[in-house]
Amino acid sequence: MRLPIATYGRRDCAQASLFLLGVAGLAAWLPYAAGIPALSLLAILPIFFAGFVVSFYRDFERVIPAGAGLVVSPADGTVTDVVEVDERDYLGERALRIGIFLSPLNVHVNRAPVQGTVEKVVPRPGKMLKAYDPRAIDENESVLLGLKTDEGLKVGVRQVTGALARRIVCAVAPGTKLAKGERYGMIKLGSRTELLVPLSARMECSVKVGDKVSGGVSILGRLPVSGAPSPSAPAAPPPVEAKL
DSSP states (O other), X not given: OOOSBOGGGHHHHHHXXXXXXXXXXXHHHHHHXXXXXXXXXXXXXXXXXHHHHHHHTBOOOOOOOOOTTEEEOSXXXXXXXXXXXXXXXXXXXXXXXXXXXXXXXXXXXXXXXXXXXXXXXXXXXXXXXXXXXXXXHHHBOEEEEEEEOTTSOEEEEEEEEOSSOOEEEEOOOTTOEEOTTOEEEEEESSEEEEXXXXXXGOOEEOOOTXXXXXXXXXXXEEOOTTOXXXXXXXXXXOOOBOOO
């Protein structure tokens, strides 16, 4: 059986938990040694934080929905925006962006929204603004993953840091083949993940602002059965919603 802790954070999780449990042990023992046993209750605090650390790195197995043309969520969290944007770093055209805010209580492992081959990994240095700040979309540090399906469709996933997030893990390189829903990285602590799909792909969006989604499980959209873009046909207008 697989340990339900994210591979990308097991060392961090173990080190932080051991440190906090050690602090809890000292907090429980020192008050007795000083003759103030009531203060030993302070040991509850580091134990609580150790539990939070373990919870943050949780990563259980999930059943990925089967079916041609299904695009699954690349992250757990809340949908904050469904808008059209110009995506120049990988897609090179107008795209539908679905933004997902991940709170510190969400699972932070990122998954591939479609099956495909990694074509490009684009890191972008930047700030550490709060993930729900509108400026974070363009100004925060991020990593864009470019995936190309067997049918030739390009799909992007952008990992964006937040005020608490200090490290993005993108554990794949160009040439890596990913199955739909397969893990490929994570963002440590509060953050934002974006799905980017060309409008020419004519994806039917299945979510709206405020929806709760689960990585690898929730269906964000449905592509035409072929899964290929239709450059000669006019793109169907996707739902466009204001950012919360």
